Amino acid sequence: MSEISREILSVGDLNRAIAGSLEERFETVWVSGEVSNFKAYDSGHWYFSLKDEEGQIRCVMFRGRNGQVGFMPQSGDLVEVAANVGFYFDAENKRPIPSHPRAIGIITSPQAAALKDVLSTLARRAPHIPVVIYPTLVQGPDAPAGIIAALKNAEQENAVDVILLVRGGGSIEDLWAFNDEKLAYAIAASPIPIVSGVGHETDVTIADFVADLRAPTPTGAAELAAPRRDQMLQELDAIMQALLQRVSQRVEREAQTLDQLALRLSHALPNPDRMREQITGWQQRLNQAWLVRLDSWKRDQSHYQSQLEMLNPQRTLERGYAVILSKAENTMHAIRNPEELNTQDGFEVRLAAGEVEVQFAKIR
Structure with missing residues (x-):
């Protein structure tokens, strides 16, 4: 038996090695079989x-190829197809999205309209969670390499627990960067869970299939990744009420048990005065x-309340910080x-003690 190699591969390296072996062994092959689970998406791609x-x-079968087919396949058809063999990713290997991330990363273009929507949604749902933006191109021939580099930067920094890969809607050509094979492998190999929100609900790319979770829109991706702060507070309050109720019930049961023991002892023992002292x-x-x-529960409750108080934006303002809000187009948002x-x-400008309206005379 041959000796096991000491070379240690990452999951991504192993995936790429398997894919490379398949591509070298099989170029274009003819395959016959029965079509099943056929789906034709609005993007023009066929999946079956x-x-x-x-x-x-x-x-x-991508849009550019299936346009040469003279008929619309149906599940159950017996066909012969010429195909290139590739290695794709099982849904069972997808990573779970953390319910309470310590920070959220966003990979998109800084000029993308989707970024504003995502930031607005995150600020509304979870203002206490930090957001890290990894800027990159999301359209054109250089976009796949830029997105891959952003994924590597996020992995090296290890500052976020989940990544939102987002881009607004567009034509199939505009979204073609998200069908790149190298990008698909990079998404699958990422140790950080990825939520894709590319285009509209009807737009489907390979990145959507490889990502750990697909959202129909960039805003939907933000909603899937960020827990609602008010809902977290309600859950905490419900837990506290349930705990107090259980404690009260336990005390009542123990008191009843104690009364029963006292009654039995008063009838069974010859020295009731001594037993009363013991009771x-x-x-x-x-x-x-x-x-x-x-007292312990009260201390825990005070600790939880202090933790929540630390998350209050007002405390940040009281430490000397200020927030500048734009009033352009009758919408208020943080600069x-x-x-x-x-x-x-x-x-x-909002300060700890109030707010003032300002207009800048000069900006350097």
């Missing part, structure tokens, strides 16, 4: 499986233990980019 008695193979001692110990436990400042529009 070829099967026979011994197994099945998942297939995709009194047990009651005092129970009360003392209950007070200690209650995050100095390029949004100008000398024509009015702005609102």
